[in-house]
Amino acid sequence: MNQPDTDADDVMAADFVMGLLDDAEHAAAERRIETDGGFARAVSAWRERLADLDSTAEETAPSPALWQRIADATKIAPIDALPSARAALRGATIWDDIKFWRFAGIGGALAALLFATIMVGALTTSRHLRNDLIALAQSKPVYVAVLVNDTTREAGAIVNAFANGRVELVPLRPIEVPPGRTLQVWTLWDRAVGPKSIGLTGQSRTLQLNLESLPETVQNQLFEITLEPEGGSPIGRPTGPILFKGNAARTL
Amino acid sequence: MTGNGTITAGLRDPALSDQERESQLAAALARCAAGDRAALQVIYNSEAPRMIGVARRILFRQDLAEEAVHDAFIRIWRGAAGFDAHRGSARGWLYAVVRNRALSIHRNEHRYDSSSEGAEDLDCEVTLSRLPETSALRRCLEQIDRPRRDVVVLAYVHGMSHGELAGRLRVPLGTVKSWVRRSLFALQECMG
Numbered sequence: 001m002n003q004p005d006t007d008a009d010d011v012m013a014a015d016f017v018m019g020l021l022d023d024a025e026h027a028a029a030e031r032r033i034e035t036d037g038g039f040a041r042a043v044s045a046w047r048e049r050l051a052d053l054d055s056t057a058e059e060t061a062p063s064p065a066l067w068q069r070i071a072d073a074t075k076i077a078p079i080d081a082l083p084s085a086r087a088a089l090r091g092a093t094i095w096d097d098i099k100f101w102r103f104a105g106i107g108g109a110l111a112a113l114l115f116a117t118i119m120v121g122a123l124t125t126s127r128h129l130r131n132d133l134i135a136l137a138q139s140k141p142v143y144v145a146v147l148v149n150d151t152t153r154e155a156g157a158i159v160n161a162f163a164n165g166r167v168e169l170v171p172l173r174p175i176e177v178p179p180g181r182t183l184q185v186w187t188l189w190d191r192a193v194g195p196k197s198i199g200l201t202g203q204s205r206t207l208q209l210n211l212e213s214l215p216e217t218v219q220n221q222l223f224e225i226t227l228e229p230e231g232g233s234p235i236g237r238p239t240g241p242i243l244f245k246g247n248a249a250r251t252l
Numbered sequence: 253m254t255g256n257g258t259i260t261a262g263l264r265d266p267a268l269s270d271q272e273r274e275s276q277l278a279a280a281l282a283r284c285a286a287g288d289r290a291a292l293q294v295i296y297n298s299e300a301p302r303m304i305g306v307a308r309r310i311l312f313r314q315d316l317a318e319e320a321v322h323d324a325f326i327r328i329w330r331g332a333a334g335f336d337a338h339r340g341s342a343r344g345w346l347y348a349v350v351r352n353r354a355l356s357i358h359r360n361e362h363r364y365d366s367s368s369e370g371a372e373d374l375d376c377e378v379t380l381s382r383l384p385e386t387s388a389l390r391r392c393l394e395q396i397d398r399p400r401r402d403v404v405v406l407a408y409v410h411g412m413s414h415g416e417l418a419g420r421l422r423v424p425l426g427t428v429k430s431w432v433r434r435s436l437f438a439l440q441e442c443m444g
Binding site for chain 1: 289292293296300301302304305306308309314317318321322325326329330331333334339340341343344345347348351352355359379382383384387389390404405407408409411413414432433436439440443
């Protein structure tokens with residue numbers, strides 16, 4: 001099982017770990033690790049074989065400013081605890097289960113409908129009950145945008161905007177990100193101002209979006225995900241292809 | 253910095269076995285993937301001096317080595333979710349990121365500069381002697397005759413390309429490629 005499919009694969013895995021591949025081959029090997037389990041195992045095996053050589057390096061103190069620079073640079077993506085990683089810590093997989101979330105989504109929609117029905121009734125019932133229902137409403141998004149791919153019409157992600165100003169991106173499918181590229185989330189609040197970057201991530205995962213510098217989310221506000229160079233678009237505007245986009249709609 | 257004292261103390265702590273260090277690093281990577289920024293600093297405090305050393309052997313310059321480690325930590329933070337403990341060690345994963353960044357900088361720098369400062373004094377035997385006596389890699393490397401085993405050390409430790417190896421060892425490119433191939437095959441046979 002630990003054997004790669006062919007000797008050629010093993011040679012490539014060894015050269016990859018040794019650092020002997022040229023740039024294009026190296027990038028191709030990095031992509032293959034993501035998709036080819038046998039190749040990834042061969043790479044891991046070579047890493048483990050040669051890893052002792054790393055421990056022969058002499059320790060050299062970094063300059064005191066280095067950590068601060070790293071700390072500053074890793075603030076760029078406002079990453080909240082992401083569900084898939086929490087699941088990995090617990091060993092649970094329900095967070096990764098798309099079927100569960102589809103049903104949860106449908107369930108959520110039904111709950112919203114039921115809630116709306118109750119809400120209408122609640123207007124005429126006791127003030128006490130009404131306050132309870134308003135409290136419940138705080139935990140539900142006020143606006144939802146379903147981001148869809150223009151060509152395939154597949155839904156790729158949902159943006160939820162809550163009453164307290166929190167906005168999150170929830171992916172619905174894995175999005176392939178080539179090495180050296182990143183997913184960037186944008187919103188267009190005002191056409192005169194143009195799109196604003198609100199999040200950056202190396203992979204499709206739940207992301208807290210940063211809309212602090214923007215006014216409250218409004219009806220029909222455009223959200224989109226584009227593929228950009230690592231570190232985000234260098235010019236502050238989308239440069240890469242639009243993967244998914246959609247407009248915010250008010251929930252019931 | 254008061255922090256440096258504890259870093260060194262932590263590294264030199266003989267009570268911290270390789271296994272404990274490995275599980276600490278794996279746990280820290282899982283916490284990074286969950287968005288815990290303190291865990292990234294745990295990795296930095298424990299590994300940064302060694303990582304600088306690894307990058308310096310490829311780049312020879314402290315400023316470039318720090319650049320490589322800086323870039324590596326950004327990749328570690330963003331890519332921590334990609335680490336799979338079933339597949340390999342946290343140590344192997346972390347140092348692969350550092351070496352990749354250092355190699356990338358090395359290739360870019362040397363695109364314009366064919367002389368590798370410092371590369372003349374490299375002694376592969378010293379590196380070999382720094383491997384623990386118990387290391388299977390050491391035992392297996394010692395079974396390969398010089399200069400064939402040197403290509404493994406020069407490529408892995410100092411980031412030399414096939415062309416750089418051929419230049420340094422004064423043999424044709426094809427010979428270097430066949431030495432690399434045969435040495436790696438011998439290592440695989442010996443280590444399993």
